[in-house]
Amino acid sequence: MRTRIKSLGPVGLAVGTLALACGGDDKPPAPGAYTVGGAVSGLEGSLTLQLNGAQPLSQSGDGAFTFAEPLPDKSRYEVSVTASPDAQECTVQNGTGQVSGANITSVQVSCAERTYAVGGTVEGLTGTLQLRLNGTENLSLTTNGPFSFPVRQKRGSAYAVDIATQPQGHRCTLTGASGTVADNVDTVRAVCAPWFAFTPFQNASRVLGQSDFTHNSPDQGGTPGPQTLNGPWGSPVFAGDMLYLPELDSNRVLGFNGLPTQNGAAANFVLGQPNFTSTAEGGGRTGLSSPEGSTSDGTRLAVVDKGNNRVLVWNTLPASSAAPPDLVVGQPDFDTTEFQCDARSLGLPEDVFMGHGKLLVADSGNNRILVWNTLPSTPGTPADLVLGQSSLTTCAANDADGDGVRDLTATASTLSSPAGVWTDGTRLLVADTGNNRVLVWNEFPTTSGQPAQGVLGQANFTSRTAGLAANRLSAPYSVTSTGQQIFVAEYQNNRVLLWNQFPAAPGAPADTVLGQPDFTSNARFEPPNGTAPSARSLYQPVGLHLATPYLFVSDYGNNRLLVFESP
Numbered sequence: 001m002r003t004r005i006k007s008l009g010p011v012g013l014a015v016g017t018l019a020l021a022c023g024g025d026d027k028p029p030a031p032g033a034y035t036v037g038g039a040v041s042g043l044e045g046s047l048t049l050q051l052n053g054a055q056p057l058s059q060s061g062d063g064a065f066t067f068a069e070p071l072p073d074k075s076r077y078e079v080s081v082t083a084s085p086d087a088q089e090c091t092v093q094n095g096t097g098q099v100s101g102a103n104i105t106s107v108q109v110s111c112a113e114r115t116y117a118v119g120g121t122v123e124g125l126t127g128t129l130q131l132r133l134n135g136t137e138n139l140s141l142t143t144n145g146p147f148s149f150p151v152r153q154k155r156g157s158a159y160a161v162d163i164a165t166q167p168q169g170h171r172c173t174l175t176g177a178s179g180t181v182a183d184n185v186d187t188v189r190a191v192c193a194p195w196f197a198f199t200p201f202q203n204a205s206r207v208l209g210q211s212d213f214t215h216n217s218p219d220q221g222g223t224p225g226p227q228t229l230n231g232p233w234g235s236p237v238f239a240g241d242m243l244y245l246p247e248l249d250s251n252r253v254l255g256f257n258g259l260p261t262q263n264g265a266a267a268n269f270v271l272g273q274p275n276f277t278s279t280a281e282g283g284g285r286t287g288l289s290s291p292e293g294s295t296s297d298g299t300r301l302a303v304v305d306k307g308n309n310r311v312l313v314w315n316t317l318p319a320s321s322a323a324p325p326d327l328v329v330g331q332p333d334f335d336t337t338e339f340q341c342d343a344r345s346l347g348l349p350e351d352v353f354m355g356h357g358k359l360l361v362a363d364s365g366n367n368r369i370l371v372w373n374t375l376p377s378t379p380g381t382p383a384d385l386v387l388g389q390s391s392l393t394t395c396a397a398n399d400a401d402g403d404g405v406r407d408l409t410a411t412a413s414t415l416s417s418p419a420g421v422w423t424d425g426t427r428l429l430v431a432d433t434g435n436n437r438v439l440v441w442n443e444f445p446t447t448s449g450q451p452a453q454g455v456l457g458q459a460n461f462t463s464r465t466a467g468l469a470a471n472r473l474s475a476p477y478s479v480t481s482t483g484q485q486i487f488v489a490e491y492q493n494n495r496v497l498l499w500n501q502f503p504a505a506p507g508a509p510a511d512t513v514l515g516q517p518d519f520t521s522n523a524r525f526e527p528p529n530g531t532a533p534s535a536r537s538l539y540q541p542v543g544l545h546l547a548t549p550y551l552f553v554s555d556y557g558n559n560r561l562l563v564f565e566s567p
Contacts, residue, residue, distance in 0.1 A: 038107030120188030169549025388415030
């Protein structure tokens, strides 16, 4: 018997076709569309994935996953994690790409215990600072700003950051360096500042003005030239990658393009003279007479022209011979050179400091420090206040009562032939040469005659005798500071003293000495019974300048400039 099949007809055929296309509850991709998926591993809890920022997919436990909505061929896809367990961190690999004629099954989501970064910020850094995390992981930093150790830490773990290696010529300190990890740590703070770690009686690394460390004759025993010195006096300055070196006995300032790397290097240009062989005293706009201290704020240069009772200012750093200054301070014009005592005048000044918006002059012949709270822009601008005197028109040494008569006893508000001055805008240091001491103001003075709060070299503010010890001074001629350490050049004791902190009490002893083997020696030569200097001896040092990691010392009695390098 033959079985007969009855035709379904057009309607029945359509229904049958539709049933085949649906495939029950699992709808297959339309032609030319493909799914995106992969696998999850290490998951403890649940997470939410997202496809192209629109399709969320929840997943509990490890295993395969597939997003419900397929994507057209050639379209881009991006899978991201939008939520993960609190104790875990889930990352996506192979999560981006382009659909290429097949379902995507290569997306991998890996979950692991959540970890956190340990880091913070660094400021004041010059050079390379190496930090260490938990005694094992090192991180080298060369720029200021935020930092983070590469290896992340687990929640609840302890962290401790310390300094493995300090940058040359600097010392960095840490705050917020230890604790327990609860989230990303960004509170470790490294603050770096210049720091000179000199050892007592350390050798200088190079010398200018002499061909080697054992000679000391003026002009190397011959005639003046670009490589010779005759009586360098006062503080040199290194600014704009140029070194300026005042030379009192040759009435000139030598200029070097960059820091010389060889002993006895020749200068590139000269100020105050028409050439390198001329040394005559001069005046006017381009001449100099016994120049001493110099200073720069990084843009401008100022030089004390002692014999002309003035300070000369270049508004841009001079880089060639005979470059004329732009401003004169202490005189009404470039042609006047009178010694006077008033708010606009100077008398045998010996040092100048320019920075932090201020100009300070050690007006030695008038036994005072003049302060301009803003840099003068025209000749004859009066000073804003005076230290060492009760008024801008009194100029006697140690004249506490302002009667114009020199007193034999010093006070916290008097001065005698001050020859050095430094400030960081807040604190102030003055080398009070005639009183054999350095005065310290912990806050910058705001009124004339304001007394100092601290003193070095004497046990109190009234004593002024010279001495030879770690806490005594004899004719201190120059003073400078990093803001933490204090350096003093002592003319009579042939040495440079270094204090590692600002004094907490009068007469605090120095921590390090350069130029001598100990705090009770003041020999001119090395060995002491010899007749020649060495790389570590000093004779009448009168000028200091810091340019990390270098200390420049004007070694007047040896007709040379020594350069000491800090490790």
